[in-house]
Amino acid sequence: MASRQFATFEVADQLFGVEVDTVQEVLSYNEYTPVPLAPPAVGGLFNLRGQVIAAVDLRVQLGLARQALKGPVMNVILRGDGEPVSLLVDRIGEVVDLDDDTFEPPPDTLSGPTRELVVGTFKLDGRLMLALDANQAVDTYRATT
Amino acid sequence: MEDLGEIVGEFLMESHENLDQIDRDLVDLEQEPNSRDLISRIFRAIHTIKGTSGFLAFSRLETLAHAGESLLSRLRDGVQPVTPDTITTLLATIDGVRSLLAAIEQTGTEGDVDVDSIISSVHAQMQVEAAPAAEPAAAEPAGPADTEAPVPLAEAARSAPEPVEGQRKPLGQMLVEAGAAQPADVGSALQQQLEGDERKLGTILLEEGKAHPAAVNEALQQQQAPKRSVADQAIRVDVDLLDNLMNMVGELVLARNQLVRGVMETGDSGLVRSAQRLGMITSELQEGIMKTRMQPIEHIWSKLPRVIRDLSTSLGKQVQLVMQGKETELDRSLLEAVKDPLTHLVRNAVDHGIEDPDTRTASGKSPEGTLTLRAYHEGGHVAVEVADDGAGLNVERIAGKAVENGIIRAEQIAGMDRRDIMALVFQPGFSTATKVTNVSGRGVGMDVVKTNIERIGGTVSVDSTLGEGTVWRLTIPLTLAIIQALTVDCGDQRYVVPQVAVLELVFIDGQSTKIEYASGAPVYRLRGKLLPLVRLDRALGLEVGADQGVYIMVLQADGRRFGLVVDRVLNTEEVVVKALNSRFKDIGLYAGATILGDGKVGLILDVSSLARRSHLTADTERESHTGTSRASTGAGTGERLLVTAVGDRRVAIPLDTVTRLEEFPRDRIEHAGSREVVQYRGQILPLLRLSHLLGAYREEPEGDTVSVVVYSEGGRSVALVVDRIVDIAENSAIARRDAEEDGLVGTAVIQQRVTELLDVRRAILAADPNFYRDAETELLVEA
Numbered sequence: 031m032a033s034r035q036f037a038t039f040e041v042a043d044q045l046f047g048v049e050v051d052t053v054q055e056v057l058s059y060n061e062y063t064p065v066p067l068a069p070p071a072v073g074g075l076f077n078l079r080g081q082v083i084a085a086v087d088l089r090v091q092l093g094l095a096r097q098a099l100k101g102p103v104m105n106v107i108l109r110g111d112g113e114p115v116s117l118l119v120d121r122i123g124e125v126v127d128l129d130d131d132t133f134e135p136p137p138d139t140l141s142g143p144t145r146e147l148v149v150g151t152f153k154l155d156g157r158l159m160l161a162l163d164a165n166q167a168v169d170t171y172r173a174t175t
Numbered sequence: 176m177e178d179l180g181e182i183v184g185e186f187l188m189e190s191h192e193n194l195d196q197i198d199r200d201l202v203d204l205e206q207e208p209n210s211r212d213l214i215s216r217i218f219r220a221i222h223t224i225k226g227t228s229g230f231l232a233f234s235r236l237e238t239l240a241h242a243g244e245s246l247l248s249r250l251r252d253g254v255q256p257v258t259p260d261t262i263t264t265l266l267a268t269i270d271g272v273r274s275l276l277a278a279i280e281q282t283g284t285e286g287d288v289d290v291d292s293i294i295s296s297v298h299a300q301m302q303v304e305a306a307p308a309a310e311p312a313a314a315e316p317a318g319p320a321d322t323e324a325p326v327p328l329a330e331a332a333r334s335a336p337e338p339v340e341g342q343r344k345p346l347g348q349m350l351v352e353a354g355a356a357q358p359a360d361v362g363s364a365l366q367q368q369l370e371g372d373e374r375k376l377g378t379i380l381l382e383e384g385k386a387h388p389a390a391v392n393e394a395l396q397q398q399q400a401p402k403r404s405v406a407d408q409a410i411r412v413d414v415d416l417l418d419n420l421m422n423m424v425g426e427l428v429l430a431r432n433q434l435v436r437g438v439m440e441t442g443d444s445g446l447v448r449s450a451q452r453l454g455m456i457t458s459e460l461q462e463g464i465m466k467t468r469m470q471p472i473e474h475i476w477s478k479l480p481r482v483i484r485d486l487s488t489s490l491g492k493q494v495q496l497v498m499q500g501k502e503t504e505l506d507r508s509l510l511e512a513v514k515d516p517l518t519h520l521v522r523n524a525v526d527h528g529i530e531d532p533d534t535r536t537a538s539g540k541s542p543e544g545t546l547t548l549r550a551y552h553e554g555g556h557v558a559v560e561v562a563d564d565g566a567g568l569n570v571e572r573i574a575g576k577a578v579e580n581g582i583i584r585a586e587q588i589a590g591m592d593r594r595d596i597m598a599l600v601f602q603p604g605f606s607t608a609t610k611v612t613n614v615s616g617r618g619v620g621m622d623v624v625k626t627n628i629e630r631i632g633g634t635v636s637v638d639s640t641l642g643e644g645t646v647w648r649l650t651i652p653l654t655l656a657i658i659q660a661l662t663v664d665c666g667d668q669r670y671v672v673p674q675v676a677v678l679e680l681v682f683i684d685g686q687s688t689k690i691e692y693a694s695g696a697p698v699y700r701l702r703g704k705l706l707p708l709v710r711l712d713r714a715l716g717l718e719v720g721a722d723q724g725v726y727i728m729v730l731q732a733d734g735r736r737f738g739l740v741v742d743r744v745l746n747t748e749e750v751v752v753k754a755l756n757s758r759f760k761d762i763g764l765y766a767g768a769t770i771l772g773d774g775k776v777g778l779i780l781d782v783s784s785l786a787r788r789s790h791l792t793a794d795t796e797r798e799s800h801t802g803t804s805r806a807s808t809g810a811g812t813g814e815r816l817l818v819t820a821v822g823d824r825r826v827a828i829p830l831d832t833v834t835r836l837e838e839f840p841r842d843r844i845e846h847a848g849s850r851e852v853v854q855y856r857g858q859i860l861p862l863l864r865l866s867h868l869l870g871a872y873r874e875e876p877e878g879d880t881v882s883v884v885v886y887s888e889g890g891r892s893v894a895l896v897v898d899r900i901v902d903i904a905e906n907s908a909i910a911r912r913d914a915e916e917d918g919l920v921g922t923a924v925i926q927q928r929v930t931e932l933l934d935v936r937r938a939i940l941a942a943d944p945n946f947y948r949d950a951e952t953e954l955l956v957e958a
Contacts, residue, residue, distance in 0.1 A: 063776040064668060066715035067762045075768060075776040080425030082753045082768045082776050113756060170758050 032130045036152070038123030038159055039106055041088050045123060045159045047152065052164045054109045056122050059085075060102040069170040073099060073118045083107065085116040086168045093143035108164050115168040126159070128152050136160070186227050187280050188411070190272070193220040197269055198481045201262055205484070208257035217265075218247045224272060236275045239290045242297040243268040249301060259488075264300045266481070267293055346376050346394055355390030356380055414507060417468050424461045425751055425770065431457045432772050461751075472550045472559065473501035475514045479521050483546065486525045493532055493543040494525055503550035505557055509651055513559065516624040516635075520561040520647045521546065523621070528565035528645050538642065540564065552675055553650075553732065556633070556766070556783065562646040568639035570596050580605060597637050601625040634783070650783060652752075652766055660750045660779065662771065663728070664743040665711045666718065669777050671750055671769055676782040678729040678736070680744055685723030690740070694836035694882070694900050699727055699738050705830055707903075708738040709785050714764065732782040739785060748772065752779060816904050817884065818930060819897035821865045825930040826897065827904070827923070834887040836900060838880045850942075853894065860885070863942030864896045865933070868918045886939060893942040895933075 036047035037056070062074030062085060073087035073096070085105060087097050097103060097118050105116040132153045136145060147166045152159045197220050204213045225240035243265060249255050271293040278286030347365060350356035364379040372379065377394075380386040431454055438450040480496055487494040505513070529535075529544030536542050547562040574588045577599045588596070599605060603622040628635050628649055639645035659674040681699065683690055690697050690708060697708040708727065713719050720742060727738040750769040755778075759765055766781040816827040817836075843853050844862065851862040862883065883894040904925050918941075920934045939946050 061775050063768075063778065065759060065762070065765075065778065066668075066717055067764060068759055072758070075778075077770050077774055077776050080422050080428075080770060082755070082770070084756045084758065115756075 033127050034130070035125055035127055036159065036161065037106065037125050039104070039117075039119040040121040040123060041092060041119050042094055043120075045154070045157055046088075046119075046162050047123075047126070047159045048106070048108065048162050048164050048167070050125055052108050054107045054114050056104065056106050058102040058104050062099045062103075064099075070096070071170040073097060073103075076105075076116070078107065078114070078116075081114070083114055083116050084170075085118050086170055087118045088167065089118070091143065091147060091167060091170075108168060110168060111165070117167060126154070128154075128159075133161075183231060183279065183283075186231060187276055190224050190227070190276055193224060194269055194273055194276075195477060196220060198266070199477055201265055201269070202480045202484050204257060205259060205262045211251065214247060214251045214257075218244065218251055221247060233275070233279065233285055235285045235288070235290050236272065236279075239268060239271050239275065239294060242294045243272075246297050246301055255301070261300055263488075264297055266485070268297055346391075349394040350380070350386055350390065355394070356386040360385040412467070414468075417464065420464050421468065424457075424464050427457055428461055428751075428770075433774070458749075468507050469504040470507050470510055471502045471504050472510065472513075472557075473498075475510055475517060476501055476548055478514075479518065479548065482518060482521060483525055486522055487529075490526065491531055492525065492529055494529055495543050495545050497545060497547045498549075499547065500550040501548075503552065503557060505651065512627065513633075513649065513651055516627045516649065517559065517561065519621075519624050520649075521548075524561055524563040524565065524645070524647070528563035528567075530566050534566075556650045556652055559649040559651060560646055561648075562644060564644040567641040567643055567645055568597050568600070568637065569641055573597060573599055577602070577605065594636075594638065597639060600637065601635060652754075659747060660769075661728070661747050662745040662777065663711075663726070663741040664745065665715065665741050666720070669745070669771060669775070670711070670741075671748075671771075671777045671779040672728060672730070672739070673766070673779065673782060674747060676730045676732050678731050681727040681729065681738070683723060683725050683727060683740075690722045690725075690727075691835055693833070694838070697722075697740070701729065701738070705833070706736065706738045708740055710740045711780075711785075712740075712742075714785060730782050730786070732786045735786045737786055739780075739782075750777070750779070816925065816930075816932075818901040818904055818925060819865070819882075819884065820899040820901050821869060821897050824869065825901065825925070825928055826865060826869065826933050827925060827930045828884055828895070828933045828935060830903060833884055834892070835885045837883050837885055837894070839883060839894075841879050841881055844881070855885075855892070855894070858892060860892050860894050861942045862894050862896050863938060865938065866896075866898070868938055868941050869931070886935070888946075891943065891946055893939050893946060895938055895942070 035050040037050045037053045038045055038047040040046070057078075059076050059078075062076050064074045065072055065084075071086055071090040073085040073090075075082055075084055077083075083105075085103075089095065089097050099118075104119050104122050106119055106122070107114050107116045134151050134153070136148045136151055140148065144160070147162050148160045149163045150161045152161060197217050200213050200217045200220075204210060204217070207213070221240050221244045225237055225244055228234075228236040228240060246261065246265065246268075250257055250261065255261070271288065271290050274288045275285055275290065278284065278288050347356070347361035351358050351361055360380060360383070361376070364376055364383070364385070367379055368374075368376065374382070377386075377391045381388055381391060431450075435450045435454055438446045476498055483494050483496055524546055529546065530538070530540075532542035535544065545564050547560070549558075549560040549562065551558055570593055574583075574591075574596050577583050577596075578585045578588070582599060582602045582605060583591075600621050601624070605621065625635050628651070633649055633651040636648050636650075637645060638648070660671045661674055661677055663670050663672055681688060681701070683699075688699075690699055692698070693705070697710065698705045699708055700706070706727075706729065710719060726741050726744045728741060728744065729736065729738050748771070750771070752767045753769060755765055755768050763784045764781055765778045767779045769777050769779055771777040817830050817833055818825055818827050820826075837855075839853050839855075844851050845853065847859065847861075851864070852859050853862060854860070862881075881896050882898065882900055883896050884900075885892055885894050918934055918937050919931045921932045923930055923932060
């Protein structure tokens with residue numbers, strides 16, 4: 031039985047996951063530099079060991095209000111295409127091993143901005159995890175209105 | 176096999192470098208055909224390639240290199256002279272070697288590169304010259320199959336000069352040769368050593384006062400130097416490794432900053448000293464790593480003389496190349512990215528810019544055109560200019576062509592200024608070349624240049640004067656470099672401004688220094704001249720702050736000067752410029768990011784793009800650069816004019832006589848006797864309609880407000896009513912005529928329109944006959 035590993039995290043009480051090999055690291059950071067005039071989904075920039083990383087506010091990507099960047103916020107840093115990008119999330123979950131037979135395409139009733147980011151649904155014990163398309167999730171030029 | 180692969184790789188890299196040097200040397204050789212140094216150098220380089228290719232069993236490469244070498248040996252021995260034809264043949268040989276190397280690089284074999292025809296043309300060269308000497312052996316025809324070299328390999332190998340390297344000369348000999356010691360003294364010192372004196376030769380000479388300490392020192396150093404052979408002085412380092420080191424040094428700097436802060440708090444003087452020492456070492460390390468990635472732009476320029484020579488020869492043009500600022504350094508990766516666009520611009524300049532000698536002579540220019548490459552630092556960028564003194568861009572033709580190609584609509588042209596039209600050449604599918612050459616004119620190129628430069632965060636612009644020349648200008652960011660920068664506060668954030676762009680700082684207290692508004696546009700009177708201002712908070716779309724207690728940074732970029740209004744100026748800092756993710760490129764306001772002293776990310780402002788936001792027309796306050804490249808943009812008098820519309824006429828008012836621009840509701844105009852007045856800041860402000868003064872009577876324009884230009888002096892003000900404020904422009908003083916009309920001092924062509932220059936004094940007196948009275952009586956008293 032083929033299985034895949036997902037790193038999970040929560041945004042607005044919904045469990046999301048990205049394939050574990052797209053994740054570089056997970057860390058909490060509390061000082062973000064806002065970028066005026068940048069797309070709204072850009073939460074800010076921060077310094078990851080000397081490297082300037084753009085943090086994408088997953089809430090905005092999901093069509094929700096911006097994350098208030100006061101105090102520490104969890105970052106899921108994705109390897110990205112050439113340079114790392116971070117996703118701002120509420121809480122970090124576990125890394126889970128999921129069998130392919132727990133996978134289903136996104137439900138037809140799922141619509142709105144979330145639909146475009148989600149590649150499928152995994153049925154976990156007692157809750158659902160939405161698997162994110164990592165590239166879509168960090169694309170800040172996606173129309174989010 | 177693995178080992179061999181590495182050897183081949185090294186051979187390729189080394190050979191490419193050698194070939195570039197040969198190219199340059201050959202072009203130089205054409206200029207000074209008798210330079211034996213050059214010939215020997217070229218000979219040695221080719222000989223090295225031949226030797227290694229033989230060793231690696233690349234037989235065709237070896238044969239080709241050998242043919243070139245044979246021709247060179249004849250030049251070196253003076254058997255035949257250096258002619259442009261021989262140079263061309265040799266360059267073709269080098270190109271052949273290049274294609275073979277390229278094939279080897281790609282496929283590992285020599286492929287099917289055609290070397291025979293090159294070899295036969297090399298042989299033909301040798302025979303052309305040999306024929307008059309009536310040498311029967313050389314007269315036999317050289318077919319493509321004839322790869323037999325006229326000079327046996329062994330002989331050529333023997334004639335190669337032996338490099339003399341790494342030989343240590345005895346100190347005594349060096350001192351004698353340098354004239355720093357007498358042979359007899361050295362001899363006696365040597366004798367003493369033989370007799371058991373254990374001191375060194377230099378010491379003996381010094382202690383006996385037979386030689387000068389400085390001379391001995393110098394000789395010793397010279398003696399040390401050659402111990403490292405050329406090969407040991409430089410090693411090849413993977414750029415990725417340097418990137419890694421760079422990042423780690425960046426982290427080290429941050430760790431250091433935090434450590435230093437912590438140590439300062441403890442107040443332990445021993446620790447503080449160590450921390451300071453650590454700080455210094457870190458800075459030096461950082462600088463060192465930085466330097467390893469920087470290369471002078473000469474690196475990519477060096478290929479251009481060859482390009483220009485080949486092209487100008489094939490087009491029958493004469494082009495002289497001038498290079499300025501070739502030591503300007505750029506990050507390696509950028510240098511690589513700039514290479515092709517630059518080459519294209521140079522080819523384009525030779526092909527389309529510089530005219531052929533007859534045309535040039537006919538238009539009174541020297542038959543030889545000049546192409547100037549110039550590089551310099553400006554505003555945190557490196558500017559690279561390609562300037563020619565050729566025909567220049569024909570604005571009308573560009574506009575016409577752009578309409579024809581459907582890039583713009585004909586009616587759009589009227590609203591575009593010269594530079595906007597010239598910028599159309601960067602549009603895809605644009606070409607004005609009437610005939611398509613194999614060099615350029617196919618409508619591909621300029622747009623590619625633009626795309627490539629923009630990809631690395633740079634900009635391209637063009638300026639040209641018809642008949643005088645064209646300047647293409649690339650502005651390239653320093654993605655990876657340390658720059659001196661000023662940190663400023665705006666809102667609750669900190670930003671970074673490259674210090675090179677900063678001319679001065681002015682504190683605005685709202686009393687003695689204040690921000691004024693010209694028709695809503697903020698300006699500051701800097702030593703009597705109006706400086707256009709850009710509010711950083713407004714430019715960034717933030718909440719706009721107060722006009723008091725702020726700072727104006729007087730900045731200069733793209734030849735424009737403007738003031739940037741910020742809340743606070745903190746300090747200067749050396750910052751490491753980091754490229755910003757491409758997702759922020761479109762904003763255009765940021766040149767990059769950096770890590771500030773407190774570990775936070777700071778955005779580096781792009782001064783040029785802020786300058787463009789100051790809404791100045793491109794020609795305004797353009798500082799004219801000295802030098803050949805400046806396609807003289809009508810060297811202005813520097814006088815800046817406010818251009819207004821009065822009826823269908825354009826009237827210009829010197830900007831430094833203007834206090835402010837206002838709009839008044841029409842219903843606020845009242846009458847005092849025969850005069851129109853408005854109440855303004857507790858004063859009665861007399862109005863003068865310029866249309867009345869200048870006799871341009873016409874229907875009143877629609878609208879509820881009137882635009883006025885307020886002029887104040889010594890507590891008195893008058894307002895000149897105009898129909899519309901058009902622009903601020905520089906008086907170019909071309910085609911200027913003295914006035915025949917009352918109220919005007921003359922007529923000039925400004926922005927390609929005839930514009931009347933207002934006699935301000937006359938206009939003011941018409942509005943308020945008593946305006947100058949006080950001032951004049953004072954003058955009389957003084958007199």
